[in-house]
Amino acid sequence: MDLKAYLAARQALVDQELDRVLPAGHGPGARVVEAMRYSLLGGGKRLRPILCLAAAEAVGSASEQVLPVACALEMIHTYSLIHDDLPAMDNDDLRRGRPTCHKQFDEATAILAGDGLLTAAFLVLAEGAVRQPAQAAIYAEVIHLIAQAAGHEGMVGGQMADLLAEGQPSSLEQVEAIHRLKTGALLTASVRSGALLGGGTPDQVAALSRYGEKFGLVFQITDDLLDVEGDTVEMGKPTGMDAVRQKATYPAVLGVAGAKTQARHLVAAALADLVDFGDAAAPLRELVQYLLVRRK
Amino acid sequence: MDLKAYLAARQALVDQELDRVLPAGHGPGARVVEAMRYSLLGGGKRLRPILCLAAAEAVGSASEQVLPVACALEMIHTYSLIHDDLPAMDNDDLRRGRPTCHKQFDEATAILAGDGLLTAAFLVLAEGAVRQPAQAAIYAEVIHLIAQAAGHEGMVGGQMADLLAEGQPSSLEQVEAIHRLKTGALLTASVRSGALLGGGTPDQVAALSRYGEKFGLVFQITDDLLDVEGDTVEMGKPTGMDAVRQKATYPAVLGVAGAKTQARHLVAAALADLVDFGDAAAPLRELVQYLLVRRK
Numbered sequence A, B: 001m002d003l004k005a006y007l008a009a010r011q012a013l014v015d016q017e018l019d020r021v022l023p024a025g026h027g028p029g030a031r032v033v034e035a036m037r038y039s040l041l042g043g044g045k046r047l048r049p050i051l052c053l054a055a056a057e058a059v060g061s062a063s064e065q066v067l068p069v070a071c072a073l074e075m076i077h078t079y080s081l082i083h084d085d086l087p088a089m090d091n092d093d094l095r096r097g098r099p100t101c102h103k104q105f106d107e108a109t110a111i112l113a114g115d116g117l118l119t120a121a122f123l124v125l126a127e128g129a130v131r132q133p134a135q136a137a138i139y140a141e142v143i144h145l146i147a148q149a150a151g152h153e154g155m156v157g158g159q160m161a162d163l164l165a166e167g168q169p170s171s172l173e174q175v176e177a178i179h180r181l182k183t184g185a186l187l188t189a190s191v192r193s194g195a196l197l198g199g200g201t202p203d204q205v206a207a208l209s210r211y212g213e214k215f216g217l218v219f220q221i222t223d224d225l226l227d228v229e230g231d232t233v234e235m236g237k238p239t240g241m242d243a244v245r246q247k248a249t250y251p252a253v254l255g256v257a258g259a260k261t262q263a264r265h266l267v268a269a270a271l272a273d274l275v276d277f278g279d280a281a282a283p284l285r286e287l288v289q290y291l292l293v294r295r296k
Helices: A004-023 A030-040 A047-059 A063-084 A107-131 A133-149 A155-165 A172-197 A200-228 A251-275 A275-293 B003-021 B028-038 B047-058 B063-086 B107-131 B134-150 B155-164 B172-197 B202-229 B250-273 B278-292
Strands: none
Touching: A004 A063, A004 A107, A004 A172, A030 A063, A030 A107, A030 B155, A030 B250, A047 A063, A047 A107, A047 A133, A047 A172, A047 B278, A063 A155, A063 B107, A107 B063, A107 B107, A107 B134, A107 B155, A107 B250, A133 A155, A133 A172, A133 A275, A133 B107, A133 B134, A155 A172, A155 B028, A155 B047, A155 B107, A172 A200, A172 B028, A200 A251, A200 A275, A200 B134, A251 A275, B003 B047, B003 B107, B003 B278, B028 B063, B028 B107, B028 B278, B047 B063, B047 B172, B047 B278, B063 B107, B063 B134, B063 B172, B063 B202, B107 B134, B107 B250, B134 B155, B134 B172, B134 B202, B155 B172, B172 B202, B172 B250, B202 B250
């Protein structure tokens, strides 16, 4: 398959749907919608939505059916970037090649834009459930697993742990624990929710969840590597910041070569999780291998 | 009925349930759970949960059935207080008689605690739906209306508009528009969600929603009045701040006497909305009248 064409088509599908579910605002609160749209529609790989769509495909579902979930995942991811970039957190000025939300608007607006996107994610999920009442019970499970992955037992807890770990020496176990929460949980939820809503059997959902966990770890390892080896222009944000901030990273505890070996092993194991899915899982296979060669 | 005893019993029920659904954390993200619990369990009138429980009662439902929704509403309210108190927003040091979250912890932790509470609210709602799959379609409607009331078309949009209106001369229409979004939407959603999940007929849900809208306006008018006339110690936060910040308030546009008259008219109209509910709506009647005499 042509992964580049697949990614471009899926990104376009997701971008179009995001633009539709969050139209420009009017009335007294229009400014916060402008800020939400600035961050949400300003590019991005759309990795979480694409994982969700590909997991639905892998269990034989038309991917359009899970579009609301795909959009919600991207909204949650974008809100987390906006809040992580705030001066009180990572204090970043550049994101996806443009000024961060609080730089483009101001801090109060950026806090509210993040809050608005997180809330809108659940609005979009609930809308999906309301439109398909026969699926409401499955949607409830999906909302539950996404909220768990995004909240204090997932992404929010991971960001807290990541901030606390700055400047502290970390073991491999600590780095893994932080990143399982901070990025792994929502990536795993992306795969899992697509598989669930796509109508996968319990065995299929379990196998795809195992794939998703490994995908999350490989993603984080290669993200850490890009911060060491990547290019600021291609990345759309400054590199080398993890070392400056003494962040808990894989290259810091395993070395660059060790981190690369670890990533390759995990990719092989993730491919093994897909062995029973045949051609329907071709995109998921390509996606996890792509992590090893990505440049942004 | 004895409103004081009713409120105390309901507050105790809600406090107990909040403590149960958000237990103390462990592991790398425990600090954010500590901050979430600090703000969530540190007192508060529990007005939104109590409205939700009372609306369920008014349509003949056992109020315990809507406890997950009641908890979610209080979590959303608390998250909004934490974020509104941040230095980039209202920059408040005191809340419910104690240091605000960012004063007790730090700014990053407070941002994350708010994010965590907002996410946990939807987790609790989804949990309710998962536990009662036969109710999943109604839960979907409830999640939808709460997300709408909390997000950019509701509370988040209202907070944005409120910040933008600071220092600007405002008309009564503008003040009402802001407060319908900022506080009215979630109060109305509290009543509406209780009525819906309690099994109210469409007519009952509509009547209680009209009551809820008026309740929201009266709440805001009396809140503004307390900022003019209230006592810092009783309120648990400094008073007189709206005037300092040139906030858009009812006393500012109507005068104190005019605002009081407006509040009394709205209470009478809210009572008229309850005329078909008989004794089951006694708590809702007492609650809206109580707003006129509350001192905090």
